[in-house]
Amino acid sequence: MSPRWWLVLERAQASLPVLAAAGLAGFTWWLVQSSPQDEGTRPAAQVSSAPDYELHAARVARFDASGRLEAVVDGQVMRHYPVPDRLLIDEVLLLGRDEQGQGLRATAPEGEADQSAAVVTLRGGAQVVATPAAGQPGGPVRFEGDTVSVDTRERIVSSKQPVTLSQDGNVVRGQSMRHDERTGVTLLGGRVTGQYQVPSR
Known part of the structure; x- marks a missing residue:
């Protein structure tokens, strides 16, 4: 294999951790967006102004x-x-x-x-x-x-x-x-x- 391909292969191997971290971050963002959102504390029930x-x-x-x-x-x-x-x-x-x-x-x-x-x-x-x-x-x-x-x-x-x-x-x-x-x-x-x-x- 020519020295040029060795250089390309070494650079690709060096970039793998960065690509893996980016992929993990993207998956985490997708997971958060896809999960049901917390509606938080529901507002207190309003006092009825009319009898039932x-x-x-x-x-x-x-x-x-x-x-x-x-x-x-x-x-x-x-x-x-x-x-x-x-x-x-x-x-x-x-x-x-x-x-x-x-x-x-x-x-x-x-x-x-x-x-x-x-x-x-x-x-x-x-x-x-x-x-x-x-x-x-x-x-x-x-x-x-x-x-x-x-x-x-x-x-x-x-x-x-x-x-x-x-x-x-x-x-x-x-x-x-x-x-x-x-x-x-x-x-x-x-x-x-x-x-x-x-x-x-």
């Missing part, structure tokens, strides 16, 4: 594990919004009674709840009356406030806004409130004012 259904003169009932009726929520109109899953209710009436016979009645011009009526939030001037069971001392406890929430599972009435509490002629106002219907204990937060009648002996 509307009910008139509707009722939602809640039962405990044994099948006992715990609470009933009536509404003149109920609108269901899928995102987030909630019911907006016009002219709310909430009725409940626990195993000891303690009753609960709550009304408001409007309210919000989930479909199981586990927690009902009453707005626009809520009025809640907790009635003790027969034989228990004290009369009904009344709560009035712009926004009041009722947990029908835990039997808790609460508000983070000013509330007026009245019972047996006593009136107390607080900046926030939490009432446990099972124990009858009411906690008032913030500045508390009111009047309390001392029982006559």
